[in-house]
Amino acid sequence: MDKVIRTVAALGLPGVILLIVMATTGLTGAPAITSALAILGGPVGMLGGIGALLAVGKLGELLAQFGIDLVMMRIYEIRSEKEPVEKLCQEIDNLPFISNELKQKVKRVIDKQIIFVLTGRTGVGKSSTVNSLLDCEVAKVGKYEPTTNSLETYEHELNGINFIIVDTPGLCDDLEEAGNDKKYLNLMKPKIQKMVSMWFVSKLDDTRVTSDEKRVIKRLSKEFGKKAWECSVIVFTFANSVPSSEYEETLKIRTELIRKEIAQYVGEDIAHQIPSIAVDNRSKITPDGKKWLGEFFTKVFVRASESGLIAFAAAMKDSLFSSSGEARIQLDENQKAEVKKKINKGLIGGMASGGTVVGLFLGPGGAIVGGLLGTVVGLWLELDRRNA
Numbered sequence: 001m002d003k004v005i006r007t008v009a010a011l012g013l014p015g016v017i018l019l020i021v022m023a024t025t026g027l028t029g030a031p032a033i034t035s036a037l038a039i040l041g042g043p044v045g046m047l048g049g050i051g052a053l054l055a056v057g058k059l060g061e062l063l064a065q066f067g068i069d070l071v072m073m074r075i076y077e078i079r080s081e082k083e084p085v086e087k088l089c090q091e092i093d094n095l096p097f098i099s100n101e102l103k104q105k106v107k108r109v110i111d112k113q114i115i116f117v118l119t120g121r122t123g124v125g126k127s128s129t130v131n132s133l134l135d136c137e138v139a140k141v142g143k144y145e146p147t148t149n150s151l152e153t154y155e156h157e158l159n160g161i162n163f164i165i166v167d168t169p170g171l172c173d174d175l176e177e178a179g180n181d182k183k184y185l186n187l188m189k190p191k192i193q194k195m196v197s198m199w200f201v202s203k204l205d206d207t208r209v210t211s212d213e214k215r216v217i218k219r220l221s222k223e224f225g226k227k228a229w230e231c232s233v234i235v236f237t238f239a240n241s242v243p244s245s246e247y248e249e250t251l252k253i254r255t256e257l258i259r260k261e262i263a264q265y266v267g268e269d270i271a272h273q274i275p276s277i278a279v280d281n282r283s284k285i286t287p288d289g290k291k292w293l294g295e296f297f298t299k300v301f302v303r304a305s306e307s308g309l310i311a312f313a314a315a316m317k318d319s320l321f322s323s324s325g326e327a328r329i330q331l332d333e334n335q336k337a338e339v340k341k342k343i344n345k346g347l348i349g350g351m352a353s354g355g356t357v358v359g360l361f362l363g364p365g366g367a368i369v370g371g372l373l374g375t376v377v378g379l380w381l382e383l384d385r386r387n388a
């Protein structure tokens with residue numbers, strides 16, 4: 001199937017219009033081409049040639065099998081190998097007859113950048129936690145001195161995906177100067193709009209929500225509303241600093257306290273959906289004896305905004321599955337099911353038959369090779385296989 005899609009992709013915009021015409025009118029063959037040309041207002045040469053006519057027949061089959069969403073996503077993914085992403089995004093915005101939702105979805109496949117926002121006081125282990133998730137020194141870890149004292153961003157490439165980590169300790173320090181917070185919030189604004197995940201990081205062994213934590217919750221909520229918390233996770237670090245006999249209780253109470261603080265500004269509903277997770281960056285296990293990395297990844301992934309989901313999944317694939325030996329991040333059956341559900345939603349918008357459609361992508365006669373889609377579909381199939 002990839003060969004057919006490549007033929008259509010090579011036609012550029014006219015190929016996409018042809019696809020839309022076929023999907024929305026049900027036309028096929030020469031009438032579909034004529035109709036697409038009428039929309040394009042261009043010369044016959046644009047879609048001329050036997051190639052287009054042949055492609056139209058096959059394209060009809062693909063549309064029937066996979067639906068316009070997946071076919072369109074793959075066409076743009078292929079085009080993004082050669083054409084500038086910005087130009088393609090503009091083109092997508094101007095496409096006729098298709099929903100905004102589909103436009104967003106298609107843009108996600110070609111955007112190979114994801115933003116993580118970290119908030120929390122100095123020294124709580126923000127940098128260490130990012131490093132644990134991505135398994136490398138993305139962000140500098142400091143033992144004594146605050147190592148991050150402005151809005152700092154780190155970039156890190158993993159499997160062709162560019163992670164942008166935005167570190168914001170300045171907002172959470174008691175070194176408040178007049179106007180400082182406002183400065184931070186302005187710097188953060190564009191990042192918040194595009195973030196895939198936000199972590200509110202706090203030490204599990206702290207006994208209360210500190211005044212600067214309260215302040216950051218208030219500022220973020222007032223400035224960005226529920227958007228600030230939509231893809232957030234509460235991350236408790238230093239889990240092993242709490243005795244195992246008190247672990248479950250401490251985690252529960254600390255979570256409730258932070259949610260309560262957030263609820264004041266954005267309501268109970270939103271606050272109570274924010275999951276919490278305890279980690280310890282100096283150990284693979286938490287006081288309950290469980291490995292924490294799989295659960296941490298799952299919670300972050302399930303909460304991640306759909307805008308960066310495909311890129312995030314593609315970047316993590318090698319950590320989740322290894323063809324030889326143990327994967328770095330091990331998921332249990334429940335975690336796999338959750339990750340799978342989220343991928344379905346991101347790829348095909350939660351259609352009931354999602355699994356089947358994704359499965360078909362790599363099924364007999366229809367391999368998608370390469371690209372983010374191919375990687376994510378591969379991941380999906382791996383998750384499925386181990387579930388079987």
Ligand SMILES: Nc1nc2c(ncn2[C@@H]2O[C@H](COP(=O)(O)OP(=O)(O)OP(=O)(O)O)[C@@H](O)[C@H]2O)c(=O)[nH]1
Pocket residue numbers: 120121122123124125126127128129140141142143144145146147148169237238239279280281282
């Ligand atoms: N025991 C333990 N130590 C941790 C944990 N997370 C971080 N650390 C240590 O705490 C210190 C600070 O960690 P960082 O990751 O630099 O903290 P940060 O929040 O990024 O700090 P700033 O960038 O300065 O704001 C380092 O010495 C880490 O090794 C943890 O979960 N458990």
Ligand SMILES: [Mg+2]
Pocket residue numbers: 126127128139140141147148167
């Ligand atoms: Mg740091």
